[in-house]
Amino acid sequence: MIADRFDLVVAGGALITPAGRIHANVGVRAGRIAALSDGPLEADDVIDATGRIVLPGAVDLHVHFNDPGHPDYEGWAAGSRAAAAGGVTTVVDMPLVCVPAATTVKALHTKREIASRDSLVDFALWAGLVPYNRDHLDVLHQEGIVGFKAFMAYSGTDDYPFVDDDALYEGLRRAASIGATVAVHAESEAITRARTQRLRAQGRRDRRAWGEARPPIAELEAIERLLVLARDAGCPIHVVHVSLPECVEAIRRARQNGQRVTCETCAHYLTLTEDDLERIGPAAKCAPPLRTALHHDGLWDALVRGHVDALASDHAPGPADGKTRGEDDIFEAWGGISGIQSALLLLLAHGVHERGVSLEQLAWLTATNPARIAGLWPRKGAIVIGADADLLVVDLDRAWTLTPDHLYSRNRHSPYVGRAFRGWFTHVLRRGSVIVEDGRAAEAGGGAFVPAQRGLASA
Ligand SMILES: [Zn+2]
Incomplete structure (x- = not known):
């Protein structure tokens, strides 16, 4: 059924949700999280997150x-x-x-x-x-x-x-x-x-x-x-x-x-x-x-x-x-x-x-x-149905060392150069679009203003 098809599926990861850790596939449609399912989901694009953690x-x-x-x-x-x-x-x-x-x-x-x-x-x-x-x-x-x-x-x-x-x-x-x-x-x-x-x-x-x-x-x-x-x-x-x-x-x-x-x-x-x-x-x-x-x-x-x-x-x-x-x-x-x-x-x-x-x-x-x-919740900040599909696919154990080459800032003065890290993003998604793949960021542009919701800021 066409209606059941997603633009993208993040498959096989361990999702960190407000209800705890769940193993499920994430179905993304029109930039939002449209399904969280332990069954198979059909999509044009699939990111294999098997063995990975998925964070908001x-x-x-x-x-x-x-x-x-x-x-x-x-x-x-x-x-x-x-x-x-x-x-x-x-x-x-x-x-x-x-x-x-x-x-x-x-x-x-x-x-x-x-x-x-x-x-x-x-x-x-x-x-x-x-x-x-x-x-x-x-x-x-x-x-x-x-x-x-x-x-x-x-x-x-x-x-x-x-x-x-x-x-x-x-x-x-x-x-x-x-x-x-x-x-x-x-x-x-x-x-x-x-x-x-x-x-x-x-x-x-x-x-x-x-x-x-x-x-x-x-x-x-x-x-x-x-x-x-x-x-x-x-x-x-x-x-x-x-x-x-x-x-x-x-x-x-x-x-x-x-x-x-x-x-x-x-x-x-x-x-x-x-x-x-x-x-x-x-x-x-x-x-x-x-x-x-x-x-x-x-x-x-x-x-x-x-x-x-x-x-x-x-x-x-x-x-x-x-x-x-x-x-x-x-x-x-x-x-x-x-x-x-x-x-x-x-x-x-x-x-x-x-x-x-x-x-x-x-x-x-x-x-x-x-x-x-x-005041950006629940549109931002959690892996829940209806939220924007802003997702991090994480290789929790990958060890690496920060060098100036990693840095995207215009002026690369980081106090962390030379530091050993453990944990790495294989994919970063903004509203369902891959904006970082294996440490490489996409070209600038495409971000949107998110207005704060009245009355939530002090919730
Ligand atoms: Zn400041």
Whole structure:
């Protein structure tokens, strides 16, 4: 029967679904998952996934493709190919470093046009919450954005000012009134600025000084303050790139007390420490900074216990000379780790193979829960009938070593070059189209804007 024929079948794999691991064939029709069956399915194309794991494509809540404005730092074409090669089939792009910053409807439209032309993967967008755009949050929200991003400390770029406590609180109140989520970079401006000035005045330029300028208390204090402000404002919040187990714990306690709050951590806080910053240099500079091995173990522990809500890359590549100019002065280096192509693969190599993270947990952390936080679920984030056929066929045991040749980013400064991995994507599918085959990404283009669904973001 013609009606029973599919465009594509992914056959024989072990699927990681919200209901657990099942052995079934996936029938894809018109870009969606149309059947999950243990019986044979007829199709024009078949991908043999026998002996393989099939994961939902990752949803990365935190990327900086810097386009429009700085396509030379990354851009949608290169960034989205790096994403695809890393198993990320939907990115949520941040509103800053691009020019203009996505703090107005016009700027959002410009970005959406460029991404619709150049992106290989599907995309959603954060809009900005800055001190001067509070009165425009409602019109921005109507554009199908995931929510608003605010900084509590200097953002690294002068055209994206941070919010002081008053501007943050008023912004949270405004966001709450329209049912929007606010994502926050939580570090104390007072502590990080004063410490940076003191260290630089002492002539410190070494790599350890970066971590000393942004100590754990600067992150913990800002998160506690944010929780108080958001609770009073009644606003759902998402705390980005949490680097410390004590911060995850503060957020978990707030949630237990009924507050609507989620958090993400990044692969670099799980796989690199302050010693790696010293060894690798500027390619491992980020904010919050890399922490100690003890913090890093605690963060793994929190993740394994299910206290972390999402894994994001905070992929933040910079200009070609951004890393070299920081070789002798860490404060001068570009801040931001280029990691979208490695994040999920690192979680497979170190989380699944070494730390007892189950594949079900991995799918929840990298796809299902981020899609829920972003309001993109159930269209994105899970292997269920009716969802987009965003699928990763995984050879769980293949061992390989990352070299610069693997990287699709425009500027290939990855802190993971030379690292041994275990786990590899044989196929990455975006809405049923193969966009990566055996590590090779397709040409850019074909990705679509995915509007956030109202009312799901805080589910
Ligand atoms: Zn970021």
